[in-house]
Amino acid sequence: MPSEIEREIQEAVQKRRNFAIISHPDAGKTTLTEKLLLYGGAIHQAGAVKARRDQRKATSDWMEMEKQRGISITSTVLQFEYRDFQINLLDTPGHQDFSEDTYRTLAAADNAVMLIDAAKGLEPQTRKLFEVCRLRGLPIFTFVNKMDRPGREPLELLDEIEQELGLKTYAVNWPIGMGDRFKGVYSRRQKAIHLFERRSHGSQQAQEDIIKLGDPKIEEYLEEELYYQFKEDLEILEELGDDLDLEEVHAGKMTPIFFGSAMTNFGVQLFLEAFLEYALRPEGRNSSVGVLDPTHPEFSGFVFKLQANMDPKHRDRVAFVRVCTGKFEKDMTVSHARTGKTVRLSRPQKLFAQDRASIEEAYGGDVIGLNNPGVFAIGDTIYNGQKLEYEGIPCFSPEMFSYIKNPNPSKFKQFQKGIKELREEGAIQIMYSTDDFKRDPILAAVGQLQFEVVQFRMLSEYGVETSLEPLPYSLARWVKGGWSALEKAGRIFNTITVKDNWGRPVLLFKNEWGLQQVKVDHPELNLDAIAPVGVGMEPE
Numbered sequence: 255m256p257s258e259i260e261r262e263i264q265e266a267v268q269k270r271r272n273f274a275i276i277s278h279p280d281a282g283k284t285t286l287t288e289k290l291l292l293y294g295g296a297i298h299q300a301g302a303v304k305a306r307r308d309q310r311k312a313t314s315d316w317m318e319m320e321k322q323r324g325i326s327i328t329s330t331v332l333q334f335e336y337r338d339f340q341i342n343l344l345d346t347p348g349h350q351d352f353s354e355d356t357y358r359t360l361a362a363a364d365n366a367v368m369l370i371d372a373a374k375g376l377e378p379q380t381r382k383l384f385e386v387c388r389l390r391g392l393p394i395f396t397f398v399n400k401m402d403r404p405g406r407e408p409l410e411l412l413d414e415i416e417q418e419l420g421l422k423t424y425a426v427n428w429p430i431g432m433g434d435r436f437k438g439v440y441s442r443r444q445k446a447i448h449l450f451e452r453r454s455h456g457s458q459q460a461q462e463d464i465i466k467l468g469d470p471k472i473e474e475y476l477e478e479e480l481y482y483q484f485k486e487d488l489e490i491l492e493e494l495g496d497d498l499d500l501e502e503v504h505a506g507k508m509t510p511i512f513f514g515s516a517m518t519n520f521g522v523q524l525f526l527e528a529f530l531e532y533a534l535r536p537e538g539r540n541s542s543v544g545v546l547d548p549t550h551p552e553f554s555g556f557v558f559k560l561q562a563n564m565d566p567k568h569r570d571r572v573a574f575v576r577v578c579t580g581k582f583e584k585d586m587t588v589s590h591a592r593t594g595k596t597v598r599l600s601r602p603q604k605l606f607a608q609d610r611a612s613i614e615e616a617y618g619g620d621v622i623g624l625n626n627p628g629v630f631a632i633g634d635t636i637y638n639g640q641k642l643e644y645e646g647i648p649c650f651s652p653e654m655f656s657y658i659k660n661p662n663p664s665k666f667k668q669f670q671k672g673i674k675e676l677r678e679e680g681a682i683q684i685m686y687s688t689d690d691f692k693r694d695p696i697l698a699a700v701g702q703l704q705f706e707v708v709q710f711r712m713l714s715e716y717g718v719e720t721s722l723e724p725l726p727y728s729l730a731r732w733v734k735g736g737w738s739a740l741e742k743a744g745r746i747f748n749t750i751t752v753k754d755n756w757g758r759p760v761l762l763f764k765n766e767w768g769l770q771q772v773k774v775d776h777p778e779l780n781l782d783a784i785a786p787v788g789v790g791m792e793p794e
């Protein structure tokens with residue numbers, strides 16, 4: 255017989271669904287997020303998320319950069335309820351230069367929603383993020399957005415996803431017409447057409463007219479041509495398409511596809527309801543003591559993201575923890591696996607956009623924000639009971655490299671502190687030359703903006719004016735064969751060797767050609783675009 259607390263944890267986990275949205279900028283992520291929250295009753299008028307975002311831009315300090323450039327750099331976690339479900343939406347930054355942040359957020363997600371602009375199909379940023387989801391084996395749900403505008407043929411989009419991503423597809427709903435002639439979507443679950451009523455904003459929950467297939471009224475609503483096109487598409491889907499297989503969906507091999515228009519709030523509720531039914535509940539995670547199910551009675555979790563200065567007045571830092579098992583309670587005391595210390599988790603926060611509400615309890619699948627006075631680093635495990643550590647969060651190949659220099663020797667300490675803290679926070683990766691005379695850290699980034707943020711923050715938070723000296727490389731590969739394999743390989747052309755923050759060898763290449771050469775000539779180096787993660791690895 256499970257005890258009362260075990261039952262409570264089981265029930266809480268059953269209700270939880272957690273996901274992140276992956277998309278290319280401008281596909282409509284903010285708009286979709288807003289509409290999902292609207293259904294969750296978390297906000298009553300769409301527009302609120304954007305308004306908050308704008309407000310945040312106006313009040314934050316180093317995020318001044320966001321304001322100047324009109325982009326969203328930071329991400330937050332949104333929690334809302336819908337019917338019986340407790341939903342955690344892990345928001346990710348829109349700008350591609352901050353995709354490293356998104357990679358880490360995906361480490362905390364159980365499901366991913368791939369948002370696609372109907373006119374554009376798969377775009378580079380979506381493909382990249384998809385690869386990260388694939389690595390984690392996340393179930394992927396696809397929402398094809400902007401159907402109210404002219405777009406590509408739906409069957410062609412399905413084909414693109416199958417061919418390019420190697421995913422099977424199952425259309426859960428199917429669009430009838432598009433652009434000016436967008437009439438609605440057919441729900442294959444309900445065998446009914448949801449008619450689209452053109453409204454300019456869709457700031458309220460949409461009222462939808464629904465007609466069952468076979469109802470003679472259909473012909474009143476649909477032009478003949480569209481009706482026949484729809485019937486033909488449906489025949490193709492039913493006869494040639496795969497059946498929905500939830501096991502394959504959960505294994506990340508098949509993606510359920512939805513069509514709609516986030517802006518006009520159409521198809522969003524249909525999506526949400528099917529998503530909640532098909533999505534994975536929080537799953538067991540691999541740890542140093544084996545796979546632990548979220549219903550395991552002792553509390554545990556890991557830090558997947560750190561964020562500084564969410565409130566510039568307090569210069570505080572927040573560690574985002576994904577709760578993995580057991581029950582989190584305010585003020586509880588936990589063990590910190592990396593340092594072996596005991597930490598009291600006071601002042602936990604649940605983050606709804608920029609508002610912080612204090613939380614009392616959380617369960618597997620939830621995300622909590624903890625005040626972080628320098629205790630936590632990315633990948634850290636906290637736990638109660640038997641000692642355990644979750645697998646670390648991998649670093650992904652950076653694409654831009656630059657020495658960062660401090661021309662003022664009297665600022666040496668501040669410079670070191672700033673670099674260390676920004677690295678711990680995950681604002682940027684740091685590497686070092688293997689040449690002992692070149693002590694300057696090498697910043698390794700996914701995008702140029704990350705360099706700018708580091709320089710900006712080094713000056714505004716640590717008072718150090720820095721200069722950059724770019725390096726002409728665009729790819730990094732970790733040498734899994736280690737230093738010994740490198741030594742045996744002797745001199746290697748078209749690359750330089752650096753070491754990462756943990757002293758592990760990394761090769762930098764100018765281009766794909768150089769990389770391919772080395773891969774062919776030296777297979778024993780075992781090059782990998784993703785840093786090997788050790789459980790509980792200590793920085794050098």
Ligand SMILES: Nc1nc2c(ncn2[C@@H]2O[C@H](COP(=O)(O)OP(=O)(O)OP(=O)(O)O)[C@@H](O)[C@H]2O)c(=O)[nH]1
Pocket residue numbers: 277278279280281282283284285286326347348349399400401402403514515516517518
């Ligand atoms: N016509 C149409 N426009 C849409 C739809 N959804 C979003 N948009 C518009 O597309 C633009 C981008 O939408 P956002 O929601 O800001 O996109 P985003 O993906 O969050 O953008 P980033 O912040 O750059 O990542 C805005 O002008 C939206 O109004 C839709 O369903 N139909």
